[in-house]
Amino acid sequence: MNSSGQPVYQSVANDIKKMIVKGEINPSDILPSENTLAQSYNTSRVTIRKSLRILEQGGFIYSWPGKGYFVSEPEHDVFTLVFNEEGRAHDIAYKNVTVIIPDPEVQKALNFTAPNKAIKICRVIKQDKQPLAFDVKYLPYDKGTPIIETELNYAVFPEIAAAKSAPFAFYTKMEITAELPDDETANILRCEKKVPLLVVTRRFIDQSGKCIGYGKVSMLPSYGPLKAHSGYHHDKSAL
Amino acid sequence: MNSSGQPVYQSVANDIKKMIVKGEINPSDILPSENTLAQSYNTSRVTIRKSLRILEQGGFIYSWPGKGYFVSEPEHDVFTLVFNEEGRAHDIAYKNVTVIIPDPEVQKALNFTAPNKAIKICRVIKQDKQPLAFDVKYLPYDKGTPIIETELNYAVFPEIAAAKSAPFAFYTKMEITAELPDDETANILRCEKKVPLLVVTRRFIDQSGKCIGYGKVSMLPSYGPLKAHSGYHHDKSAL
DNA sequence: AAGTGGTCTAGACCACTGA
DNA sequence: CAGTGGTCTAGACCACTTG
Numbered sequence: 073m074n075s076s077g078q079p080v081y082q083s084v085a086n087d088i089k090k091m092i093v094k095g096e097i098n099p100s101d102i103l104p105s106e107n108t109l110a111q112s113y114n115t116s117r118v119t120i121r122k123s124l125r126i127l128e129q130g131g132f133i134y135s136w137p138g139k140g141y142f143v144s145e146p147e148h149d150v151f152t153l154v155f156n157e158e159g160r161a162h163d164i165a166y167k168n169v170t171v172i173i174p175d176p177e178v179q180k181a182l183n184f185t186a187p188n189k190a191i192k193i194c195r196v197i198k199q200d201k202q203p204l205a206f207d208v209k210y211l212p213y214d215k216g217t218p219i220i221e222t223e224l225n226y227a228v229f230p231e232i233a234a235a236k237s238a239p240f241a242f243y244t245k246m247e248i249t250a251e252l253p254d255d256e257t258a259n260i261l262r263c264e265k266k267v268p269l270l271v272v273t274r275r276f277i278d279q280s281g282k283c284i285g286y287g288k289v290s291m292l293p294s295y296g297p298l299k300a301h302s303g304y305h306h307d308k309s310a311l
Numbered sequence: 312m313n314s315s316g317q318p319v320y321q322s323v324a325n326d327i328k329k330m331i332v333k334g335e336i337n338p339s340d341i342l343p344s345e346n347t348l349a350q351s352y353n354t355s356r357v358t359i360r361k362s363l364r365i366l367e368q369g370g371f372i373y374s375w376p377g378k379g380y381f382v383s384e385p386e387h388d389v390f391t392l393v394f395n396e397e398g399r400a401h402d403i404a405y406k407n408v409t410v411i412i413p414d415p416e417v418q419k420a421l422n423f424t425a426p427n428k429a430i431k432i433c434r435v436i437k438q439d440k441q442p443l444a445f446d447v448k449y450l451p452y453d454k455g456t457p458i459i460e461t462e463l464n465y466a467v468f469p470e471i472a473a474a475k476s477a478p479f480a481f482y483t484k485m486e487i488t489a490e491l492p493d494d495e496t497a498n499i500l501r502c503e504k505k506v507p508l509l510v511v512t513r514r515f516i517d518q519s520g521k522c523i524g525y526g527k528v529s530m531l532p533s534y535g536p537l538k539a540h541s542g543y544h545h546d547k548s549a550l
Numbered sequence: 551a552a553g554t555g556g557t558c559t560a561g562a563c564c565a566c567t568g569a
Numbered sequence: 570c571a572g573t574g575g576t577c578t579a580g581a582c583c584a585c586t587t588g
Contacts, residue, residue, distance in 0.1 A: 079575080079576065079577090080576080080577075081576080081577090092477075092479050093477060093479045093480050093518065094477055094480070095476070095477025095478070095479075095480065098477070098478065099478060105553075105554060105555080106554080106555065107553085107554085115577080115578090116577065116578050116579070116580095117578095117579090117580095118577070118578070118579090119576085119577060119578080121555085121556090122576090122577095124555095129368065132479065135554095135555060135556090136554090136555080136585095136586090137554070137555045137556065137584075137585055137586085138553085138554050138555065138584075138585035138586035138587080139553095139554065139555080139585085139586060139587085140553095140554060140555075140586095141554095141555085145478070146469070146473070146478045146479050148395075148468075148469035148472075148473075148481075148483060149393055149394055149395035149469070150391065150392075150393055151391070151392040151393070151394060151483070151485055152389060152390070152391060152392075153389075153390040153391075153392050153485075153539055154388055154389055154390070155388055155390060156387075156388035229387075234385075238331070238332060238333055238334025238337070239334070239337065239338060239384070239385045240331050240332045240334075240371065240385050240543050241332050241333070241334065241543075242542065242543070243540060243541060243542035243543050244387060244390070244540060244541040244542050245538070245539075245540050246390055246392075246538065246539040246540065246541065247536035247537065247538055247539075248487060248509065248536055248537040248538075248539070249509060249532070249536045249537075250489035250490070250507035250508055250509040250510075250530075250532070251489070251507055251532075252505070252507050266491070266505055268489035268490055268491050268507035268508070269489055269507070270487065270488060270489040270509075271489075273536075279332065279545065291489075293488070293489070293490075297486035297487055297488045297512075298486065298487040298488075299484070299485065299486055299487075300392055300484075300485040300486075300487070301482060301483060301484050301485065302482060302483040302485065303481065303482035303483050304479050304480075304481070304482050305482045306518065318556080318557065318558090319557080319558075320557080320558090344572075344573060344574085345573080345574065346572085346573085354558080354559085355558065355559050355560070355561095356559095356560090356561095357558070357559070357560090358557080358558060358559080360574085360575090361557090361558095363574095374573095374574060374575090375566095375567090375573090375574080376565075376566060376567085376573070376574045376575065377565075377566035377567040377568085377572085377573050377574065378566085378567060378568085378572095378573065378574080379572095379573060379574075380573095380574085551587100551588090552586105552587090552588090553585100553586085553587080553588105554584100554585075554586070554587095555583105555584090555585085555586100556582105556583075556584080556585100557581100557582085557583075557584105558580105558581080558582085558583105559579105559580085559581075559582105560578105560579100560580095561577105561578085561579095561580105562576100562577080562578075563575105563576085563577085563578105564574105564575080564576075564577100565573100565574095565575085565576105566572105566573080566574085566575100567572085567573075567574105568570100568571095568572090568573100569570085569571095569572105
């Protein structure tokens with residue numbers, strides 16, 4: 073710890089970050105060596121390395137063994153987006169849960185080689201009794217791992233999928249499109265067929281590459297936009 | 312280094328990660344202590360800490376000082392999305408670059424307190440001579456920092472914004488919506504007014520909180536979906 | 551050969567949690 | 570009070586880059 077109550081490695085990292093954010097050092101500029109910094113800040117090389125590691129993780133610098141540390145080019149095109157159905161704490165009403173043989177598009181998504189049964193879960197997301205979004209999910213129907221309907225009342229997709237394997241054992245691919253509603257969707261969302269919907273399609277994928285879940289959320293304009301952010305949102309305190 | 316050619320801290324991290332991904336240890340389970348792990352793996356505490364730091368950064372575990380390390384709940388609702396205009400290397404044609412007083416919506420986005428001039432940059436993204444997307448950008452017009460039109464021919468938004476401040480000194484907020492085209496957009500994209508467009512709005516925001524750029528990309532269905540991914544996409548080799 | 555970052559060790563002291 | 574993680578030090582050896 074130093075006088076300001078924060079660890080030495082943190083204040084060193086903030087120091088250097090400040091210079092980068094203010095533009096005092098710029099992409100492709102080289103930083104002083106670890107040993108030089110250790111002397112300047114009157115600390116050990118290990119502590120300086122910890123500071124530099126923080127800046128590296130943050131995307132501000134990179135190291136080139138044998139040469140030194142350099143300021144990175146900023147990445148302004150990588151965004152972080154948070155998406156889940158409960159995000160806005162709406163009322164969620166189940167439409168129905170059925171076991172069906174899905175249409176070819178869904179069969180393909182679920183990697184069915186032959187026509188097979190799937191669990192189809194339909195939900196309507198509402199606010200003030202107005203429908204906001206329509207949510208359909210499909211899971212392969214395995215007799216081995218039964219899913220009880222009452223479980224579904226509060227379960228969301230990741231949790232359902234997790235019940236079928238370890239919770240860290242899958243990842244999700246998302247696609248976002250703009251679409252017009254089909255008859256069923258227009259009917260459920262009580263909207264006209266010319267209303268543009270924001271559609272999020274998700275595939276839950278196993279470590280072995282198998283698709284263990286497929287879902288589609290169709291959102292009315294009243295649902296609001298999907299929000300994402302990118303880049304370097306620093307604490308003002310640190311600057 | 313150990314026999315497998317990878318650093319000790321890395322193979323320890325992989326070992327533990329394997330157990331988490333396979334579900335052998337599960338969320339809220341406690342890990343052995345640093346000292347115990349150091350003895351088990353016949354290495355130092357510093358090396359074990361490095362392994363655990365990797366798993367912590369990856370979202371697999373968290374530490375609770377005084378108690379120990381625990382397996383995290385997986386986050387399956389945080390997505391990473393890459394978006395830039397050049398993403399698919401289409402032809403990009405400039406429509407025009409003008410200095411205008413923008414309409415109120417844009418003025419508000421740019422935090423104009425009084426009507427002020429802005430640079431408006433319109434572009435059409437094409438493929439095989441077919442328009443795919445229409446791109447409008449606004450930048451506050453400062454006499455102090457002139458922007459030469461030829462620069463715009465290959466500049467993208469972040470670079471333009473970076474010219475007005477240090478490259479790391481801003482972040483981006485994005486909103487994704489589905490909209491129907493207005494007359495101008497329908498005309499430029501040569502589409503009917505009932506075609507649903509995927510619209511990405513971006514605000515480039517200064518460290519001081521000021522909006523230094525505002526842009527809107529309207530994409531036809533033929534542009535394809537926006538793609539994002541989430542979660543724990545491990546190297547198969549590590550498992 | 552001198553300097554760089556990458557890996558690793560064997561200590562030390564601290565604040566905190568829990569029996 | 571013993572055990573935990575958090576911080577920090579002063580070394581060591583390695584592979585790599587540069588002159």
